[in-house]
Amino acid sequence: MTSIREFADLEAGLERRRQRVDAVLRQLVPEDSSAVGRAIAYSLHAPAKRLRPVLSMLVSEMLRGDPEVVLPAGCAVELVHTASLILDDLPSMDNATTRRGRPACHVAHGEATAILAAFALQNRAFEVLAGGWTGATAAVRHTIARDLARAIGLEGMIAGQAADLDMTGREIDFGTLEFIHSRKTGALFIAAAALGAETAGADTATRNAIEAYAKNLGLAFQIVDDLLDVTGDSAVAGKDVKQDLKKTTFVSFAGVDGARLLAAELSATSIQTLLRFGPGAEPLRELARYVVARRR
Secondary structure (H helix, E strand, C coil): CHHHHHHHHHHHHHHHHHHHHHHHHHCCCCCCCCCCHHHHHHHHHCCCCCCHHHHHHHHHHHHHCHHHHHHHHHHHHHHHHHHHHHHHHHCCCCCEEECCCCEEEHHCHHHHHHHEEEEEEHHHHHHHHHHHHCCCHHHHHHHHHHHHHHHHHHCCHHHHHHHHHHHCCCCHHHHHHHHHHHHHHHHHHHHHHHHHHHHCCHHHHHHHHHHHHHHHHHHHHHHHHHHHHHHHHHHCCCCCCCHHHHCCCHHHHHHHHHHHHHHHHHHHHHCCCCHHHHHHHHHHHHHHHHHHHCCC
């Protein structure tokens, strides 16, 4: 178990890293006064947890890499994540009206502009990866760009979103539900963790363990999201709740108590994958516990 004091220490560490991520994002995506530029800034710089780039940094730190080297690539993942949120909220997708505590991008800036902003963010992510950064070789940049493309495409988020839309209003089995969320949510968690390992020069066994950790962490995160949709307050969550009632989620499948138990089990499993890394992996273990305990 993690004490309240330990969670406070973790949150302080996450906040320090989040602020660093925010600063780098502003450097990577300069201010643009065009309509699309304003929509990009509106979504990208809204208050956010930045868990994916922070995960990249924590993995790098555990493997004795330089978290500053990881930051541009971790921020590229965040650009893709922000683009995915814009698209998810569209009327043709989840038809959500709020995100991160304020009107969704398409509500504030119009649907067409929101779509263009999402594509611009994704394009900028790969521009960042291709441009290079201090401490990353061409081979590392190639691997990270390939992994991120796969995380987005027909092996990743797009596959999960397509399956999610196809199954709306229909009963599905647990395997299909896991497929959807391991791709919609888990794929970017895995990509973010893997790039931290890649930039630190990790071997295959190390990378496999890190990816297993991230896969279980991402699923636990999604289950807690499902729980917050059912039990949360939109003012606290910062987005519409009760939006998933028309879908089969982990909560509708297993019930509130069952979903909480499953999230805890996935968190414990993710922690187990870190045994080989010893005390240096404690921040990642704390993150797995925190993800299950969060309230927004």
